[in-house]
Amino acid sequence: xxxxxxxxxxxxxxxxxxxxxxxxxxxxxxxxxxxxxxxxxxxxxxxxxxxxxxxxxxxxxxxxxxxxxxxxxxxxxxxxxxxxxxxxxxxxxxxxxxxxxxxxxxxxxxxxxxxxxxxxxxxxxxxxxxxxxxxxxxxxxxxxxxxxxxxxxxxxxxxxxxxxxxxxxxxxxxxxxxxxxxxxxxxxxxxxxxxxxxxxxxxxxxxxxxxxxxxxxxxxxxxxxxxxxxxxxxxxxxxxxxxxxxxxxxxxxxxxxxxxxxxxxxxxxxxxxxxxxxxxxxxxxxxxxxxxxxxxxxxxxxxxxxxxxx
Amino acid sequence: xxxxxxxxxxxxxxxxxxxxxxxxxxxxxxxxxxxxxxxxxxxxxxxxxxxxxxxxxxxxxxxxxxxxxxxxxxxxxxxxxxxxxxxxxxxxxxxxxxxxxxxxxxxxxxxxxxxxxxxxxxxxxxxxxxxxxxxxxxxxxxxxxxxxxxxxxxxxxxxxxxxxxxxxxxxxxxxxxxxxxxxxxxxxxxxxxxxxxxxxxxxxxxxxxxxxxxxxxxxxxxxxxxxxxxxxxxxxxxxxxxxxxxxxxxxxxxxxxxxxxxxxxxxxxxxxxxxxxxxxxxxxxxxxxxxxxxxxxxxxxxxxxxxxxxxxxxxxxxxxxxxxxxxxxxxxxxxxxxxxxxx
Numbered sequence: 001x002x003x004x005x006x007x008x009x010x011x012x013x014x015x016x017x018x019x020x021x022x023x024x025x026x027x028x029x030x031x032x033x034x035x036x037x038x039x040x041x042x043x044x045x046x047x048x049x050x051x052x053x054x055x056x057x058x059x060x061x062x063x064x065x066x067x068x069x070x071x072x073x074x075x076x077x078x079x080x081x082x083x084x085x086x087x088x089x090x091x092x093x094x095x096x097x098x099x100x101x102x103x104x105x106x107x108x109x110x111x112x113x114x115x116x117x118x119x120x121x122x123x124x125x126x127x128x129x130x131x132x133x134x135x136x137x138x139x140x141x142x143x144x145x146x147x148x149x150x151x152x153x154x155x156x157x158x159x160x161x162x163x164x165x166x167x168x169x170x171x172x173x174x175x176x177x178x179x180x181x182x183x184x185x186x187x188x189x190x191x192x193x194x195x196x197x198x199x200x201x202x203x204x205x206x207x208x209x210x211x212x213x214x215x216x217x218x219x220x221x222x223x224x225x226x227x228x229x230x231x232x233x234x235x236x237x238x239x240x241x242x243x244x245x246x247x248x249x250x251x252x253x254x255x256x257x258x259x260x261x262x263x264x265x266x267x268x269x270x271x272x273x274x275x276x277x278x279x280x281x282x283x284x285x286x287x288x289x290x291x292x293x294x295x296x297x298x299x300x301x302x303x304x305x306x307x308x309x310x
Numbered sequence: 311x312x313x314x315x316x317x318x319x320x321x322x323x324x325x326x327x328x329x330x331x332x333x334x335x336x337x338x339x340x341x342x343x344x345x346x347x348x349x350x351x352x353x354x355x356x357x358x359x360x361x362x363x364x365x366x367x368x369x370x371x372x373x374x375x376x377x378x379x380x381x382x383x384x385x386x387x388x389x390x391x392x393x394x395x396x397x398x399x400x401x402x403x404x405x406x407x408x409x410x411x412x413x414x415x416x417x418x419x420x421x422x423x424x425x426x427x428x429x430x431x432x433x434x435x436x437x438x439x440x441x442x443x444x445x446x447x448x449x450x451x452x453x454x455x456x457x458x459x460x461x462x463x464x465x466x467x468x469x470x471x472x473x474x475x476x477x478x479x480x481x482x483x484x485x486x487x488x489x490x491x492x493x494x495x496x497x498x499x500x501x502x503x504x505x506x507x508x509x510x511x512x513x514x515x516x517x518x519x520x521x522x523x524x525x526x527x528x529x530x531x532x533x534x535x536x537x538x539x540x541x542x543x544x545x546x547x548x549x550x551x552x553x554x555x556x557x558x559x560x561x562x563x564x565x566x567x568x569x570x571x572x573x574x575x576x577x578x579x580x581x582x583x584x585x586x587x588x589x590x591x592x593x594x595x596x597x598x599x600x601x602x603x604x605x606x607x608x609x610x611x612x613x614x615x616x617x618x619x620x621x622x623x624x625x626x627x628x629x630x631x632x633x634x635x636x637x638x639x640x641x642x643x644x645x646x647x648x649x650x651x652x653x
Binding site for chain 1: 362363365366367397484489490515516517518519520521523524525526527529530531533534535537538548549551552554555556558559573574575
């Protein structure tokens with residue numbers, strides 16, 4: 001039984017599952033990374049994901065056009081981000097609390113809209129697995145790495161882009177400096193408000209896409225509270241990844257692979273109580289976080305509202 | 311940076327809580343109420359509290375559909391009216407709703423979820439003239455105004471298992487359950503028993519997602535089963551819609567339970583065990599109208615018509631498979647097949 005765990009079917013299965021499972025985490029956590037690097041903690045990710053998931057599902061279902069659905073998720077995410085930015089930047093609200101508020105809003109609102117506009121659980125035809133010439137035809141590896149839908153590839157493409165923007169562009173420099181010392185950045189003529197608006201709205205957009213990657217990509221269905229805590233894991237992954245896109249990628253993959261691994265443990269009938277198996281990814285996350293917490297440093301201005309000195 | 315570990319642990323705790331339960335705060339919705347009529351008799355009034363939404367294609371919907379059926383059978387809203395609160399995942403909220411309904415003088419208040427039991431145990435004695443029902447359980451707490459109801463879900467599970475074993479070409483079946491307990495566990499045990507009785511070589515792989523709401527976990531469980539060779543899947547609780555989506559995409563067969571799930575994927579859903587709680591509700595209402603407010607436990611099963619295996623008309627089921635299912639149904643009804651369950 002244990003030897004079966006190391007068969008090629010299982011290892012490839014874990015890889016393919018892990019790659020898929022990491023998708024929504026990547027979108028949401030990369031968005032959150034930008035926000036936190038600029039000093040804004042957004043705990044509303046889950047709510048933004050739910051509304052994005054619903055918007056994408058509803059528009060795709062009504063129009064039959066998945067790209068319009070994706071666009072709807074982007075718009076809804078942007079609007080949610082805009083509202084969050086107004087509350088945190090202009091009104092200087094306590095970020096943790098207002099984020100929870102936005103989460104609850106998204107949870108309730110997506111359910112309400114679903115009940116009123118759709119009524120019952122339905123499936124739709126989501127983005128199909130993309131066939132990439134040559135790559136998809138490689139035996140074994142093609143199946144594992146190149147048999148996914150476009151939103152999965154998008155998530156992985158986002159990681160180097162995010163790394164580049166954060167580390168190699170002026171915008172990235174502004175974001176990082178505002179997250180460390182907004183007073184100093186402000187005195188150099190950088191608009192703290194404008195940059196934070198940008199990062200929060202971008203975070204909202206990416207959370208919306210994260211939701212869409214579930215409702216019109218991986219699951220092709222919408223159900224009340226379908227994200228079921230995914231958005232909060234995404235926020236934890238930002239800490240896990242030490243506020244770096246590559247770290248986030250590592251964290252998302254590790255968490256997802258362990259999750260895929262525990263599913264295989266159960267499928268193979270390894271005699272381990274299911275409750276324990278399900279806990280595995282969470283326990284591992286806690287352990288890694290505890291180990292990492294003493295070594296990494298969060299952006300200094302994280303979760304602190306910025307008020308310009310008169 | 312002293313706050314960092316605190317924030318981290320809060321996040322993880324929050325994530326754990328969120329993944330385990332789903333807390334909607336949707337306000338109690340009112341079913342259309344009857345206009346005041348000149349009918350000589352007051353309508354029989356029922357209130358129900360449910361954990362998920364009335365259209366979850368699973369547990370809560372089975373109760374909602376049953377109440378609609380009872381209302382129709384009794385002669386419409388003039389004879390029986392009902393209100394409901396759905397999405398009551400938070401037990402405290404549910405308890406408040408149950409108490410509210412009791413105060414408003416409903417004739418029968420249904421707590422549709424075994425998690426509501428301890429709340430009901432506290433509330434019921436305060437309203438000795440109101441009848442309460444809760445499920446799924448067999449425990450009435452020995453109270454004269456509490457009914458209990460449950461589903462012998464292993465029976466339909468067995469029948470689904472028989473068909474699944476006959477339809478599978480790979481002899482590997484996959485089961486996706488929420489948490490290893492109650493109704494879900496019995497269904498899974500029944501399914502395994504039916505499959506193995508039909509074909510001893512069949513292998514039934516079981517995964518538990520640890521959650522009633524985690525759609526994406528259910529979907530990935532389905533992916534894993536398919537990767538492990540399964541060509542027929544089944545599962546129970548409301549998060550299985552994620553698994554049905556995957557089954558549809560990968561074109562493997564699906565067996566449903568609790569409610570009719572054919573509409574989700576008409577090409578691959580073979581059959582569903584559908585709960586018809588109206589069998590139980592009618593008896594309860596009759597007892598209440600004759601002065602008995604509780605103290606009795608009911609079970610729906612194949613024999614009393616509370617559970618019905620409904621074939622998806624759009625799926626072309628081979629005759630020999632259907633015959634095997636019908637034989638199993640008859641044998642279970644006659645008591646020729648006894649299904650062992652843990653509880």
